Amino acid sequence: MKSRIFHTQSEEETVALGVKLAAELPAKVVVLLIGNLGAGKTTLAKGIVEGLGAAHPDEVSSPTFTLIHEYGAGVYHIDLYRLDRADQVAGIGLDEILERQAVVLIEWGERFPELMPVERVEIRLRAAAGGDAREISVLVHR
Ligand code: ADP
Ligand code: MG
Numbered sequence: 001m002k003s004r005i006f007h008t009q010s011e012e013e014t015v016a017l018g019v020k021l022a023a024e025l026p027a028k029v030v031v032l033l034i035g036n037l038g039a040g041k042t043t044l045a046k047g048i049v050e051g052l053g054a055a056h057p058d059e060v061s062s063p064t065f066t067l068i069h070e071y072g073a074g075v076y077h078i079d080l081y082r083l084d085r086a087d088q089v090a091g092i093g094l095d096e097i098l099e100r101q102a103v104v105l106i107e108w109g110e111r112f113p114e115l116m117p118v119e120r121v122e123i124r125l126r127a128a129a130g131g132d133a134r135e136i137s138v139l140v141h142r
Helices: 011-022 041-051 086-091 094-099
Strands: 004-008 029-034 068-071 075-079 103-107 120-127 134-141
Touching: 004 011, 011 041, 011 134, 029 041, 041 075, 041 103, 041 120, 075 094, 086 094
Parallel strands: 029 103, 029 120, 075 103
Antiparallel strands: 004 134, 068 075, 120 134
């Protein structure tokens, strides 16, 4: 997967981008979804999960309170927003999940860089002030 920048103008376009990116992901990968609240991290995750054939986008919701959602075999969606400390993250079993042959999507993972594998995909989402436009950059760290 190459490093690139995309632009979307709607929620639907971001879901479609997720579907497209899913086709390029290896079977075992960690994807950090990075951006402010409302940037579109969960929306992009919906598309990735759909593209992987793991669930319908309507079944994908923010794991803000549940912390981890598992879709089908080998797709995890994690949100670390509500966790403050590394030992709390360890408590949800992140280590074990990262060892699995799985696509692991992590919102707010950049808050715990020491817990993330060096080999990972970082997707940064930025909203233009007030509007629906999003700039979405995909960076692969090998
Ligand atoms: P996050 O997980 O980053 O907090 P969400 O994906 O939950 O963000 O929410 C993004 C919000 O922004 C949704 O309400 C969505 O409808 C809206 N939105 C507007 N334009 C876009 C776009 N281009 N891409 C993604 N979401 C968008
Ligand atoms: Mg979210």
